[in-house]
Amino acid sequence: MDLQPTDEQQLIIETVRRYVREEIRPLEADLDPDAGNLPPEEHQRLVSKVKEMGFYGIDIPAEYGGPGLDLTTRTLMAIEMAQHRAGLYAPCYDTFGGSGLAQLYEATEEQKERYLYPTLRGEKRGFFGLTEPSGGSDPGRAIQTRATKDGAEWVLNGAKLFISGADVADYGLIFARTGGPGRDGVTCFIVETAWPGFHVRRIVHTLRSARYATEIQMEDLRVPEGNILGALNKGFGIANDRLSRQRVPYAAGCIGVAVAAHELAIEWSKHRETFGEVLASRQAIQWMLVDNEVDIRTSRWLTLEAAQKADRGEPFRTEAALAKLVASEAAGRVVDRAIQVHGGMGVTKDLPLERWYREMRIRRIGEGPSEVQRVIVARDLLGRGR
Numbered sequence: 001m002d003l004q005p006t007d008e009q010q011l012i013i014e015t016v017r018r019y020v021r022e023e024i025r026p027l028e029a030d031l032d033p034d035a036g037n038l039p040p041e042e043h044q045r046l047v048s049k050v051k052e053m054g055f056y057g058i059d060i061p062a063e064y065g066g067p068g069l070d071l072t073t074r075t076l077m078a079i080e081m082a083q084h085r086a087g088l089y090a091p092c093y094d095t096f097g098g099s100g101l102a103q104l105y106e107a108t109e110e111q112k113e114r115y116l117y118p119t120l121r122g123e124k125r126g127f128f129g130l131t132e133p134s135g136g137s138d139p140g141r142a143i144q145t146r147a148t149k150d151g152a153e154w155v156l157n158g159a160k161l162f163i164s165g166a167d168v169a170d171y172g173l174i175f176a177r178t179g180g181p182g183r184d185g186v187t188c189f190i191v192e193t194a195w196p197g198f199h200v201r202r203i204v205h206t207l208r209s210a211r212y213a214t215e216i217q218m219e220d221l222r223v224p225e226g227n228i229l230g231a232l233n234k235g236f237g238i239a240n241d242r243l244s245r246q247r248v249p250y251a252a253g254c255i256g257v258a259v260a261a262h263e264l265a266i267e268w269s270k271h272r273e274t275f276g277e278v279l280a281s282r283q284a285i286q287w288m289l290v291d292n293e294v295d296i297r298t299s300r301w302l303t304l305e306a307a308q309k310a311d312r313g314e315p316f317r318t319e320a321a322l323a324k325l326v327a328s329e330a331a332g333r334v335v336d337r338a339i340q341v342h343g344g345m346g347v348t349k350d351l352p353l354e355r356w357y358r359e360m361r362i363r364r365i366g367e368g369p370s371e372v373q374r375v376i377v378a379r380d381l382l383g384r385g386r
C-alpha cells in the first residue's frame with residue numbers, strides 16, 4: 001500500500017489546509033464556541049471561494065457536475081477539513097456543499113428531478129431515517145415502522161429516533177417494514193416533511209453542539225407508490241451500501257480533529273513551564289505525545305487502506321469497519337490526552353478541545369457503534385456474512 005499522496009493530492013491537501021487555516025479558523029474567533037453555522041454573508045463569500053477552487057459539491061459525481069473525487073482524495077480532504085473547532089460535525093461549515101443523500105443517485109429519473117437535483121442546487125435538504133426507538137445497531141431486525149398498501153399509496157405508521165436534520169429538511173428517506181421480520185422485509189420510501197401525518201416530535205439534544213437530532217412520528221403518512229426508492233423489500237441493501245462508504249470519510253474526520261488536538265498539545269508542551277522546566281522535557285508528557293502519534297498514524301493507515309480498496313473496486317466493508325472503529329476510538333484518546341497536557345485550559349471554551357472531547361464521544365456510537373464494527377470484522381474473519 002502506498003501512503004504517499006500523489007502530486008495532485010498533495011496540492012489539494014495544501015489548498016484545503018490553507019483554506020481552513022486562513023479562512024475558517026479566524027472566523028471562529030468571533031463565533032460562539034458552540035456555533036454550527038457561519039453568518040450567512042460569510043457563508044456565501046466562502047462558498048464562492050470554494051467554487052473558485054473547484055471543490056464545490058465535494059461528493060457529487062462528475063457526471064452530475066461535481067468534482068468527481070475518488071474516495072482516497074476525498075478522505076485526504078476530510079482529514080484537513082475537520083481541523084477547526086466545529087470540524088467534526090460541521091466541517092468547513094458546509095462551504096464545500098452537500099451531495100444529497102448518496103442513495104438518491106440510485107433513484108428513478110422522476111425522483112431525481114424532484115429530490116436529487118434541487119438538493120444539488122442547494123434548494124432542498126434531506127434526512128436519513130433508519131434508526132428507531134427500538135434500536136439502531138441492528139436496524140434490519142429492529143425496524144417497527146410499518147407501511148401498508150392502500151391502492152396506489154402506502155400508509156406509514158411508526159417512529160424514528162436520532163434522525164439528524166429532520167427539523168430543517170424538505171424530504172427524507174424512511175426505512176419501513178413492508179414484509180416479514182428481518183432485513184428482507186424493509187423498503188425505503190422518500191417522504192416529504194410537509195405531508196400530513198409527518199411530525200418531527202422533538203429535538204433530541206446530545207453532546208453535539210451543531211446539527212440537532214430529532215424524533216419523528218408518522219401517523220397514517222400517505223406515500224405514493226412512485227416514492228419507493230429501489231425495489232420493494234430491498235431497502236436494507238440501500239441503507240447498508242451507504243453505511244460502508246460513509247464510514248471512510250467519517251473516520252477521516254476523527255483523524256483530522258486528532259491531528260489538530262495533537263498539534264495544540266505539542267505547541268503547549270513546548271512553552272508551558274512547571275517546576276522550572278517546560279512540560280515537553282518531562283517523559284510523562286513525551287509519552288502522551290508519542291501515544292498520540294501512534295494513534296494518529298494507525299488510524300490514517302487503516303482509513304487510507306479502506307479508501308484505496310474502495311477506489312480499486314475491491315470489497316472494503318471490513319476495512320471500512322476497521323477504519324471507523326480504530327479512528328473513532330483513537331481520536332477520542334488523542335483529544336483526552338491533549339486536554340490533560342493543557343490542564344485547566346484544556347477544559348475551557350477558549351480552546352476547541354472541550355467541544356472535540358464531547359462530540360468525539362458520539363463517534364464511537366454514530367454510524368454503527370464500535371461493537372457493531374467488531375461484529376462486521378468478526379463475521380469476515382470467521383467466514384460469514386460475506
Ligand SMILES: Cc1cc2nc3c(=O)[nH]c(=O)nc-3n(C[C@H](O)[C@H](O)[C@H](O)COP(=O)(O)OP(=O)(O)OC[C@H]3O[C@@H](n4cnc5c(N)ncnc54)[C@H](O)[C@@H]3O)c2cc1C
Pocket residue numbers: 128129130131132134135136137138161162163164165206208213362365366367368369370371372375
Ligand atoms: C447525535 C446522533 C445522530 C444520529 N443521526 C442519525 C441519523 O441521521 N439517521 C439515523 O438513522 N440514525 C442516526 N443516529 C443513530 C445511530 O446510528 C444509532 O444511535 C446507533 O446506530 C446505535 O443504535 P442505538 O442507539 O439504538 O443503540 P442500540 O442498538 O440499542 O445498542 C446499544 C449499545 O449496545 C452495544 N451493542 C449493540 N450491538 C451489539 C453486539 N452485537 N454485541 C455487543 N454489543 C452490542 C453497543 O455498545 C451499542 O452502543 C444518530 C445517533 C446520534 C447519537
